[in-house]
Amino acid sequence: MFRRRAQSDPGLPPVSIRFEGRTIAATGGETLAAALLAAGEEVFRASPVSGAPRGPFCLMGACFECLVEIDGMPGQQACMTIVRDGMDIRRDRIVEGEE
Amino acid sequence: MRPETVIIVGAGPAGIRAAMVLAEHGIRPVVLDEAPMSGGQIFRRQPQGFTRSYAKLYGYEARRAEALHTAFDALGPRIDYRPGALVWNVEGRRLQVLRDGVNETLAFDRLLFATGAMDRVIPFPGWTTPGVYTLGGAQVALKHQACAIGRRVVFFGSSPLLPLVALQYAAAGVAVAGVFDTTPRRAKIAALPGVLAGGTTGLKGLSYLARLALKGIRYHHGITPVAAIGDRTVTGFAYLDAGGRQHETACDAVAFGYGIKSEWQLADLAGCRFAFDADTHQWRVETDAEGRSSVEGIYLAGDGARIAGADVAAETGERAARAILADTGGPDQGAALSTIARRLARHAGLRQAIDRAFPFPAHLAREIPDDCILCRCEAVRAGEFRAAIAALGPDEVNRAKAFSRVGMGRCQGRVCGPAAAEILATELGRPVSEAGRLRSQPPVKPIPIAAFQESKGDAA
Ligand SMILES: Cc1cc2nc3c(=O)[nH]c(=O)nc-3n(C[C@H](O)[C@H](O)[C@H](O)COP(=O)(O)OP(=O)(O)OC[C@H]3O[C@@H](n4cnc5c(N)ncnc54)[C@H](O)[C@@H]3O)c2cc1C
Numbered sequence: 001m002f003r004r005r006a007q008s009d010p011g012l013p014p015v016s017i018r019f020e021g022r023t024i025a026a027t028g029g030e031t032l033a034a035a036l037l038a039a040g041e042e043v044f045r046a047s048p049v050s051g052a053p054r055g056p057f058c059l060m061g062a063c064f065e066c067l068v069e070i071d072g073m074p075g076q077q078a079c080m081t082i083v084r085d086g087m088d089i090r091r092d093r094i095v096e097g098e099e
Numbered sequence: 100m101r102p103e104t105v106i107i108v109g110a111g112p113a114g115i116r117a118a119m120v121l122a123e124h125g126i127r128p129v130v131l132d133e134a135p136m137s138g139g140q141i142f143r144r145q146p147q148g149f150t151r152s153y154a155k156l157y158g159y160e161a162r163r164a165e166a167l168h169t170a171f172d173a174l175g176p177r178i179d180y181r182p183g184a185l186v187w188n189v190e191g192r193r194l195q196v197l198r199d200g201v202n203e204t205l206a207f208d209r210l211l212f213a214t215g216a217m218d219r220v221i222p223f224p225g226w227t228t229p230g231v232y233t234l235g236g237a238q239v240a241l242k243h244q245a246c247a248i249g250r251r252v253v254f255f256g257s258s259p260l261l262p263l264v265a266l267q268y269a270a271a272g273v274a275v276a277g278v279f280d281t282t283p284r285r286a287k288i289a290a291l292p293g294v295l296a297g298g299t300t301g302l303k304g305l306s307y308l309a310r311l312a313l314k315g316i317r318y319h320h321g322i323t324p325v326a327a328i329g330d331r332t333v334t335g336f337a338y339l340d341a342g343g344r345q346h347e348t349a350c351d352a353v354a355f356g357y358g359i360k361s362e363w364q365l366a367d368l369a370g371c372r373f374a375f376d377a378d379t380h381q382w383r384v385e386t387d388a389e390g391r392s393s394v395e396g397i398y399l400a401g402d403g404a405r406i407a408g409a410d411v412a413a414e415t416g417e418r419a420a421r422a423i424l425a426d427t428g429g430p431d432q433g434a435a436l437s438t439i440a441r442r443l444a445r446h447a448g449l450r451q452a453i454d455r456a457f458p459f460p461a462h463l464a465r466e467i468p469d470d471c472i473l474c475r476c477e478a479v480r481a482g483e484f485r486a487a488i489a490a491l492g493p494d495e496v497n498r499a500k501a502f503s504r505v506g507m508g509r510c511q512g513r514v515c516g517p518a519a520a521e522i523l524a525t526e527l528g529r530p531v532s533e534a535g536r537l538r539s540q541p542p543v544k545p546i547p548i549a550a551f552q553e554s555k556g557d558a559a
Contacts, residue, residue, distance in 0.1 A: 001230070001332070001351050005245045005271055012148040029146030034244040042229035042332050049478035053331050055229030057475070057514075059236035060140070061133065062217040062362075064509040064545065065475065075545060079239075082135060082146065 002037035015085040026083045033059060033066050033078040036089070044068055044078060045092040067092040103427050106131065106194060106205060108186050108365065109213035111139015112409045113401025113416035115171050117211055120420035122177040124429060129205065130178050131196060133185040133544075140215050140235070140402075141409045142167050143243050156242060158267070159303060163409070187542035189369040192396075197546050209396050209423050212366050212384075213416055216359040216402035218260075219381070221464045221518045222481070223355075224471045225327030230352045234260040237354035238267065247273045249352025253336040255279035255324055256355040257457045262307040264354060265316065275316045276350040279338055281357075281460045284320035293452025300410075301449050323463070327353050357459050360517065361403050364539035370394050375532035378451060379406050380459040381517065382536045389436060390419035391426075398422060411446050414439050461531065464521035473522070474515040476508020481522065488526045495535030499523050509545050512537040 013028040019041055026035035033056045036044065043053040044066050056066035059079045066078040069090040078089075105121060107114045110132035121128045136144040142164040145151060153161040174180075181198060188195035194205045218233035225231065232240070232248050234256060240246045241264075251274040254265040265278045280287075294301040311318055321341030328335035328347070337347045358379065366384045367373070372393035374385045383405050390398045400419040401412035418439045421432040467473060469482025487493075487503035496519065499505065505519045506512030512519065516537050524534040 001250065002240070002246055002248055003250065005241070005247055005273075011150060029148045030244055031146075034240065034246050037240075038246055044229075047227075047475075047478050052227060052478070053229055054227060054475075057231070057236060058218060058233045059239040060217060061544070062510060063233075063475070063514050067509075073547065075547065080133070080135075 004038045015083050017087040019089045032081040032083050035083050103208035105209045106207040107211045110137040111215050113412040114213035116413040116416035117420040118178045120417050122174055124424055130180045131184040135183050137171050211398045211419050212403050213401045214362040214403035216361050218356040219358050219360040222473050223324045227472050228327050228329050228333050230333035231327050232354045234264050234354050234356035238264045251276050251350045252352045253350040254354050256357050257281045258356045258358045259453050259457055266307045269314050276348050277317050279319045279322045287456050290452045290456035297449030364543040367539040369397050378454045389422040407450050414443055461521050464518040465525045474505040477504040479505050496520050496537050506537050
């Protein structure tokens with residue numbers, strides 16, 4: 001299970017985000033993927049084809065496995081997004097053929 | 100000299116060095132990078148506000164990282180740097196760029212692709228389970244986000260990143276369940292003279308192995324991955340040892356990879372010619388000795404041109420910048436270019452030794468079990484791909500893709516492409532270099548449809 005290595009820097013603002021309605025404490029500056037993984041959320045979406053659980057894989061913007069819906073906008077890469085206070089995140093619900 | 104618009108895509112070691120050289124000569128390049136921070140893959144900066152020291156973040160590379168960041172910052176207004184800018188298409192002399200949700204068209208006279216690379220993987224059973232990451236992903240988590248992918252981590256594959264990332268985790272105090280190299284020990288021994296001849300860089304690589312041993316971490320040679328075990332999350336890793344006996348080790352995360360592959364989709368859209376590179380076992384964009392592609396005005400540098408590491412990336416970045424200077428009627432660059440050529444020649448031997456010590460195990464791709472997912476995006480299994488080939492008889496990868504959907508998803512085959520090509524080549528009974536190359540499509544990465552609606556033309 002993914003976890004933070006160090007206490008976050010004291011200079012960083014704590015931010016609060018929501019994932020599927022659950023409030024998660026994160027640290028300003030970190031990526032959304034890291035914030036969710038560190039909060040124990042490994043499953044970001046279901047494969048639109050098979051329904052199997054999927055989570056971040058490459059963490060560098062290449063594989064598109066970490067797609068989530070942010071503030072109503074689907075298909076966002078969590079690993080390339082920096083957390084902002086108040087972000088409302090849901091598992092990606094894009095169904096094949098709807099894109 | 101008539102003023103020309105020069106655009107550099109990528110702000111890693113290659114793009115940064117190129118920007119420096121151009122700025123020194125009075126050219127103000129536009130530097131585009133989709134990442135929010137400069138530095139590229141190896142020297143990616145930590146998020147704003149994080150205050151870990153260079154020594155902590157970059158270890159051995161601390162001084163080089165700091166020098167690169169300082170030099171980049173010193174460029175200030177002498178370059179037009181635009182972070183968070185995804186280049187998603189090239190049409191003629193124009194780029195389509197998405198930044199902050201807004202689309203823009205940028206015209207260029209000269210274009211340098213310094214787009215770097217990504218992990219190369221071979222699917223194995225269980226690889227889509229959450230908790231399985233690429234080696235590069237594991238490294239990004241640690242270096243960029245100060246996070247570990249697990250409490251007890253298995254590292255496997257065949258890549259210079261394998262001992263390095265495992266050691267970085269161990270040094271950060273994470274339990275390493277083992278390092279499992281798919282390359283037989285005898286291949287490592289055969290590569291040893293070349294590595295030793297590679298001077299300090301080669302010795303540094305060997306020291307990773309020694310330090311892993313000192314920490315009591317076992318480095319296994321010649322293994323075959325069997326599966327990542329677990330349903331919604333990883334609980335173990337099963338493998339065959341060099342003698343063919345199956346073992347299982349408990350872990351809560353797995354990181355794997357087989358070297359890295361060039362990110363060349365944009366050069367493909369630009370119409371650049373490609374060649375198969377036998378040493379790294381992958382396609383690359385053909386360039387002349389100074390980084391010019393087959394398309395006039397388009398240049399390549401760094402890992403996006405040929406996988407060779409950060410030092411070589413910076414050298415080839417400078418080389419391409421000097422080629423641009425020469426081609427735009429600037430002062431003669433002959434002396435500087437031959438100095439770079441000499442420095443690059445010194446890297447070549449070590450590079451070859453590394454390619455030999457960590458070869459791409461194509462047989463693992465050919466032997467992917469039928470029920471294993473091959474294409475993550477489209478959830479197509481290897482057996483379905485083989486059946487489509489047998490039934491419909493595609494003779495190259497693009498037709499195979501059309502028939503099977505393998506490589507048709509969001510990642511455009513960046514992840515499954517190398518393995519799919521091996522499978523097709525096997526079915527066709529040909530070398531993989533004769534199974535074709537997956538063509539790129541715009542947008543090279545998915546972009547929201549809304550971006551088009553807000554698109555604004557800017558033919559600056
Ligand atoms: C995952 C990974 C981990 C690595 N770890 C190490 C290591 O620990 N030690 C080591 O010595 N070497 C490492 N390497 C190799 C090293 O990163 C490279 O040799 C070096 O960074 C190459 O520099 P570059 O400038 O060619 O490309 P990069 O440093 O990769 O920079 C390329 C830049 O281009 C940008 N880009 C790409 N496509 C687009 C686009 N369409 N639009 C906008 N921007 C784009 C990317 O965001 C990136 O910032 C690693 C490579 C990878 C892929």
